[in-house]
Amino acid sequence: MTTCTECGADVTLHDDAEVGEIVDCATCGTELEVTDVSPPVLARAPELAEDWGE
Amino acid sequence: MQVGILYSRIRKDEKLLLDELRERGHDVTKVDVRDHGFGLDDTDAPLADCDVVVDRCLATSRSVYLTRFCESYDIRGSEVTAGSSDERSESGGVPVVNSAETAAVCADKAKTSLALADAGVPTPDTTVAFTTDSALDAIESYGYPCVLKPVVGSWGRLMAKIESKSAAEAILEHKATLGHYEHSVFYVQEFVPKPDRDIRVVAVDGEPVAAMTRSGDHWLTNAAKGSETAAFGIDDEVADLVAAASDAVGGGLLGIDLMETGDGYTVHEVNHTVEFKALDEATDVDVPAAVADWLETKAATQVEVTA
Ligand SMILES: [Zn+2]
Numbered sequence: 001m002t003t004c005t006e007c008g009a010d011v012t013l014h015d016d017a018e019v020g021e022i023v024d025c026a027t028c029g030t031e032l033e034v035t036d037v038s039p040p041v042l043a044r045a046p047e048l049a050e051d052w053g054e
Numbered sequence: 055m056q057v058g059i060l061y062s063r064i065r066k067d068e069k070l071l072l073d074e075l076r077e078r079g080h081d082v083t084k085v086d087v088r089d090h091g092f093g094l095d096d097t098d099a100p101l102a103d104c105d106v107v108v109d110r111c112l113a114t115s116r117s118v119y120l121t122r123f124c125e126s127y128d129i130r131g132s133e134v135t136a137g138s139s140d141e142r143s144e145s146g147g148v149p150v151v152n153s154a155e156t157a158a159v160c161a162d163k164a165k166t167s168l169a170l171a172d173a174g175v176p177t178p179d180t181t182v183a184f185t186t187d188s189a190l191d192a193i194e195s196y197g198y199p200c201v202l203k204p205v206v207g208s209w210g211r212l213m214a215k216i217e218s219k220s221a222a223e224a225i226l227e228h229k230a231t232l233g234h235y236e237h238s239v240f241y242v243q244e245f246v247p248k249p250d251r252d253i254r255v256v257a258v259d260g261e262p263v264a265a266m267t268r269s270g271d272h273w274l275t276n277a278a279k280g281s282e283t284a285a286f287g288i289d290d291e292v293a294d295l296v297a298a299a300s301d302a303v304g305g306g307l308l309g310i311d312l313m314e315t316g317d318g319y320t321v322h323e324v325n326h327t328v329e330f331k332a333l334d335e336a337t338d339v340d341v342p343a344a345v346a347d348w349l350e351t352k353a354a355t356q357v358e359v360t361a
Binding site for chain 1: 062069084112161209
């Protein structure tokens with residue numbers, strides 16, 4: 001269990017969470033990036049840039 | 055085998071691939087490209103022991119440069135060193151997928167259109183113009199509706215279906231005023247009056263893995279736009295077009311988008327960092343497994359060359 005950096009709500013990560021993985025905060029909807037897994041640390045995910053995506 | 059994954063975000067697509075590779079017992083080196091520098095002769099990214107490197111960068115610019123840098127290093131062996139292309143082919147540099155050539159062509163819609171047309175692959179009629187005046191001329195020559203796209207970009211962003219001259223003038227003025235330099239290349243395309251769906255085929259070096267249709271009321275039917283997906287059975291005509299389109303852009307793991315024109319198909323887009331989550335869900339095919347199979351053959355080919 002860890003905390004959303006934006007709204008402070010509890011965020012539960014799956015056991016197989018991966019560094020670099022993007023998860024949504026269920027409370028505020030912010031995209032969060034998993035920056036560490038033991039213990040889990042979240043950061044606000046980087047903004048999508050104009051040239052991102054397929 | 056040792057697989058390097060270049061990434062800056064792990065989405066469901068990357069996660070599916072990582073899980074598949076690890077289940078098969080492969081060693082995966084995740085390389086967050088934001089943490090590394092790529093010099094002319096060397097990089098601090100841990101790529102030296104990789105048998106194959108997979109570019110999963112979400113950003114087109116990163117993808118284009120990184121694949122080029124990786125190909126310039128002889129990253130097999132204990133040291134990462136640059137060499138001439140002859141030396142590299144002798145020593146068997148590590149394959150990067152997709153290749154720098156493929157990334158460069160697919161990252162730019164104008165280059166993709168030229169490559170497809172040169173290869174005789176049917177693709178929508180397209181004109182590139184560099185000023186708002188010549189862009190308006192091109193738009194008028196196609197008539198309405200027609201389509202205006204940025205040459206770089208994705209997920210259907212900043213694409214316009216232009217219905218009238220007044221709309222064309224307004225959009226061109228906005229682009230000229232607000233645009234990034236890449237938006238001062240005006241890519242004008244005929245509107246293909248397709249049924250309310252398009253076809254996405256994922257292919258490895260031209261060999262189709264699986265296909266789906268994407269449908270929606272909106273003229274853009276990207277999965278990212280929330281369209282409905284369904285499995286699509288690939289016929290010979292589609293398979294041939296996919297093979298030709300893949301060859302045209304340099305091969306690799308590609309998402310090839312086709313539209314039905316009524317008497318055949320037209321290829322309107324080729325994606326080089328393909329998202330496969332939606333395809334995996336829409337079809338019975340295990341797409342990550344097919345991708346892993348292909349990566350294994352890529353790595354094995356390289357070992358033979360080296361030996
Ligand atoms: Zn939150």
